[in-house]
Amino acid sequence: MKRRRILALAGGVGGGKLARGLAAVLSPEELTLVVNTADDFVHLGLHICPDIDSVLYALADRNDPERGWGLAGESWNFMAAMERLGGETWFKLGDLDLATHILRSHELATGKTLSEVTALIAQRLGVTHPVLPMSDDPVRSIVETDEGALEFQDYFVRRQGKPVFHGVTFHGATQARTSAAFRKALDDADAVVVTPSNPFVSIDPILALPGVRGALRRRGRPVVAVSPIVGGDAIKGPLAKMLRERGVQPSASSVAQHYGPLIDGWIVDNADGNLVPAIETLGPRVRVCNTMMHALDDKRRLAQNVLEFVLELSAEQVS
Amino acid sequence: MKRRRILALAGGVGGGKLARGLAAVLSPEELTLVVNTADDFVHLGLHICPDIDSVLYALADRNDPERGWGLAGESWNFMAAMERLGGETWFKLGDLDLATHILRSHELATGKTLSEVTALIAQRLGVTHPVLPMSDDPVRSIVETDEGALEFQDYFVRRQGKPVFHGVTFHGATQARTSAAFRKALDDADAVVVTPSNPFVSIDPILALPGVRGALRRRGRPVVAVSPIVGGDAIKGPLAKMLRERGVQPSASSVAQHYGPLIDGWIVDNADGNLVPAIETLGPRVRVCNTMMHALDDKRRLAQNVLEFVLELSAEQVS
Numbered sequence: 001m002k003r004r005r006i007l008a009l010a011g012g013v014g015g016g017k018l019a020r021g022l023a024a025v026l027s028p029e030e031l032t033l034v035v036n037t038a039d040d041f042v043h044l045g046l047h048i049c050p051d052i053d054s055v056l057y058a059l060a061d062r063n064d065p066e067r068g069w070g071l072a073g074e075s076w077n078f079m080a081a082m083e084r085l086g087g088e089t090w091f092k093l094g095d096l097d098l099a100t101h102i103l104r105s106h107e108l109a110t111g112k113t114l115s116e117v118t119a120l121i122a123q124r125l126g127v128t129h130p131v132l133p134m135s136d137d138p139v140r141s142i143v144e145t146d147e148g149a150l151e152f153q154d155y156f157v158r159r160q161g162k163p164v165f166h167g168v169t170f171h172g173a174t175q176a177r178t179s180a181a182f183r184k185a186l187d188d189a190d191a192v193v194v195t196p197s198n199p200f201v202s203i204d205p206i207l208a209l210p211g212v213r214g215a216l217r218r219r220g221r222p223v224v225a226v227s228p229i230v231g232g233d234a235i236k237g238p239l240a241k242m243l244r245e246r247g248v249q250p251s252a253s254s255v256a257q258h259y260g261p262l263i264d265g266w267i268v269d270n271a272d273g274n275l276v277p278a279i280e281t282l283g284p285r286v287r288v289c290n291t292m293m294h295a296l297d298d299k300r301r302l303a304q305n306v307l308e309f310v311l312e313l314s315a316e317q318v319s
Numbered sequence: 320m321k322r323r324r325i326l327a328l329a330g331g332v333g334g335g336k337l338a339r340g341l342a343a344v345l346s347p348e349e350l351t352l353v354v355n356t357a358d359d360f361v362h363l364g365l366h367i368c369p370d371i372d373s374v375l376y377a378l379a380d381r382n383d384p385e386r387g388w389g390l391a392g393e394s395w396n397f398m399a400a401m402e403r404l405g406g407e408t409w410f411k412l413g414d415l416d417l418a419t420h421i422l423r424s425h426e427l428a429t430g431k432t433l434s435e436v437t438a439l440i441a442q443r444l445g446v447t448h449p450v451l452p453m454s455d456d457p458v459r460s461i462v463e464t465d466e467g468a469l470e471f472q473d474y475f476v477r478r479q480g481k482p483v484f485h486g487v488t489f490h491g492a493t494q495a496r497t498s499a500a501f502r503k504a505l506d507d508a509d510a511v512v513v514t515p516s517n518p519f520v521s522i523d524p525i526l527a528l529p530g531v532r533g534a535l536r537r538r539g540r541p542v543v544a545v546s547p548i549v550g551g552d553a554i555k556g557p558l559a560k561m562l563r564e565r566g567v568q569p570s571a572s573s574v575a576q577h578y579g580p581l582i583d584g585w586i587v588d589n590a591d592g593n594l595v596p597a598i599e600t601l602g603p604r605v606r607v608c609n610t611m612m613h614a615l616d617d618k619r620r621l622a623q624n625v626l627e628f629v630l631e632l633s634a635e636q637v638s
Contacts, residue, residue, distance in 0.1 A: 075396045081415040085419065096396055100400075102364065106406075
């Protein structure tokens with residue numbers, strides 16, 4: 001198999017899982033991960049990057065698989081002390097996780113870019129595959145709801161995703177520049193993988209940056225995505241609820257429709273094999289496999305499926 | 320006994336202990352504590368006030384009596400994670416203590432003064448006696464050593480007080496204003512108590528603020544101090560070493576000499592009863608009692624001794 005250069009776009013949990021699988025089968029030279037930063041926020045003075053941390057912790061095998069976010073073996077003594085002091089506690093900050101936030105905030109304050117700080121933390125976590133923030137400029141997801149416009153963490157964590165979802169805008173996206181390493185990865189990649197993250201709030205912010213959609217289509221290289229909806233529901237998070245509140249039936253098909261012509265290949269779970277004909281009428285080629293990622297073997301197997309599909313589509317696009 | 324208004328000047332550990340004793344025998348209307356802030360520093364982006372925290376934790380009965388600083392029941396999971404991330408670990412930040420630093424830093428960043436933030440944290444810790452930073456302006460102890468000028472925490476914690484002490488300067492002190500509540504306490508106090516903290520780096524910074532020395536002498540009200548040296552050594556900290564490196568034999572007498580005419584009454588431990596005649600030739604009246612503060616009863620008894628001495632000296636100054 002010839003050397004492949006894969007650019008993967010990732011949000012948090014689902015992104016971290018497939019990132020771990022891809023990292024198990026591709027070398028650091030073959031895989032670049034670009035991560036959504038539109039969920040980032042400053043909380044209690046700390047610069048918090050939920051999706052970057054999810055991907056880094058997953059790649060370092062330090063993530064907590066049961067909770068789905070944060071570090072394994074976490075403790076909550078800081079949180080209890082903050083509660084006693086009457087401080088804000090709606091966003092959970094573990095004692096171990098705090099080291100990441102404090103180090104990041106401190107390094108950013110010294111003038112480093114988010115790309116530089118992310119590379120530093122990755123290196124110290126022993127992560128060898130490049131993990132890039134989508135931009136060093138601030139982009140913020142603002143969720144439009146029946147209760148008005150809410151910052152993403154306000155909507156997602158503080159209000160537990162309860163307000164009715166109308167849509168999302170990415171403040172700062174049109175002025176933001178893709179990070180330099182992201183631009184290079186866009187130039188160099190032989191294929192693009194869209195991980196099974198929330199399209200509205202994890203993938204769309206990356207696509208909203210100037211030049212990204214064009215670059216993804218430019219060279220005819222395949223863009224392969226894994227459906228975040230399996231059997232009509234999201235594996236984790238508020239996606240199914242968001243789709244329903246937009247008047248769309250949650251399905252592997254409706255998310256394919258959301259991405260539209262961006263996607264050349266769409267991977268759905270075995271549970272959704274019956275949807276293949278309908279999805280293929282929308283445009284993309286469809287591959288069916290087990291997309292559930294529990295153990296590392298599942299992640300590796302799905303990554304292999306993604307890469308085989310990439311090769312198939314590449315061969316077709318060349319021929 | 321008539322209502323007394325006591326202003327106590329405090330540094331960290333010794334200051335916190337006597338503060339706890341005074342708070343046990345005086346009401347919040349009768350006692351105001353003014354605390355050194357020249358040890359404060361910004362570390363990993365966090366605004367840390369070691370002496371204010373020592374006094375607050377002592378008054379809240381939350382201090383760790385064995386370690387001598389920080390909170391009882393502390394855990395160190397953040398610190399271990401920071402070490403794994405290769406961050407700075409020379410200054411120990413406990414998981415519980417971090418809540419204080421993060422809340423303070425966050426509140427200061429919103430524009431509150433250090434006095435306001437200290438009052439907020441005190442209230443949330445259940446501390447009812449007023450605890451005032453000496454100033455809302457930055458004052459920093461710079462320690463002159465045989466290795467050059469060092470910031471205080473650099474000298475004291477990172478270098479463990481090992482460099483030879485030549486002296487200390489208080490950067491910013493001449494431009495700093497005493498906090499408004501400190502000025503009011505200086506106006507109102509019937510007596511001033513200097514707690515057994517390090518004179519060079521805990522009490523002298525307070526005395527270095529514009530107007531403080533003059534105000535302490537102004538009304539002829541007694542200033543009573545407790546010797547931080549007992550039997551030729553410091554109860555805790557580098558004071559004895561610092562005195563020796565300045566060419567002075569550490570003793571209850573040499574610290575009285577350091578304070579000079581500022582002090583009307585000097586309290587020494589039973590172990591130093593033999594020094595009374597020598598000290599009285601320097602000027603102050605001397606009282607001998609047990610100054611060791613282990614349990615709350617010891618602190619309360621020493622506070623009672625301080626207050627009796629204050630009354631004695633007040634009566635003499637009036638007559």
